[in-house]
Amino acid sequence: MLSDRKNLVIKSKSYHKGFNTRISYDYIIKKIKNRFFLPQFLRTIKKFGISAFSGGNKVTLITDGDLFFDELFKTVDSARHSINLETYIFNSDDIGWKLA
Known part of the structure; x- marks a missing residue:
């Protein structure tokens, strides 16, 4: 799915200072596979x-x-019961109205 791993860019913005961070696909996979990452993440969201x-x-x-x-x-069309979705649409365009 990720044929070009160098294209993954995570943009972060702090209210005190703005910055962009380029994070490699391999770094993200390493974090996900880290056995301490998920429990820490679950505690944070809780x-x-x-x-x-x-x-x-x-x-x-x-x-x-x-x-x-x-x-x-495709996922919305195949849902059987309900969908919990959080997304932000910044432009009033055809795609946004199709999803609404």
């Missing part, structure tokens, strides 16, 4: 009142916008 994960789910990292929306609409 502090913010975010509900825990449920079983039977999967995560796919998508770095291409067109592929993201193709997968998103």
Whole structure:
């Protein structure tokens, strides 16, 4: 899925100072495979009142916008009961209205 691992860019912004950070795919995979990463992450989201994960789910990292929306609409169309989705749409365009 990630044919070009160098294209993964995570942009972060601090209110005190702005910065962009380029993070390699290998670095992210290393963090995910780290046995201490997930428990720490779960503790962090619990502090913010975010509900825990449920079983039977999967995560796919998508770095291409067109592929993201193709997968998103396919997933929405195949839902059997409900969908919990949090996303931000910045432009009032066809894709945003299609998702709404």
